[in-house]
Amino acid sequence: MPGFQSESTDRLFKAIASLENEEEVAAFFSDLCTIKEIKDMSQRLDAAKMLAAGESYQKVASAVGISTATISRVSRCINYGDGGYQIVLKRLSERKKQ
Secondary structure, eight states, X not given: OOTTOOHHHHHHHHHHHHOOSHHHXXXXXXXXXXXXXXXXXXXXXXXXXXXXXXXXXXXXXXXXXXXXXXXXXXXXHHHHSOSHHHHHHHHHHHHHHO
C-alpha cells in the first residue's frame, strides 16, 4: 500500500473510479487540476509508454519534452513501483487493438 494513503486520498481514488467515461474524467480533471498539472501527468504517461517500448532516456526527453530526472522517476516507477503504469499501458494497448 502506498505511503501517501489517507481517508482523503482514498476518497479521491474512489471519485476517479466512479467516473464512467472519458468525458467525465476530462471534466473532473479539468476542475481538479491546473492545465500544467494535467500536461505534466500526460507527459509522464507518454514517457512511460516510450520507456516500456525500450526507448532511451535521450529519445524520450527529446520527444516528450521532460527532464531526464523526471524520466528516471518514471522508469523507477515502471520497474519498482506499484504496477500502475503497467496496468494502464496494458489496458490502453488492449483498447487500441479493438
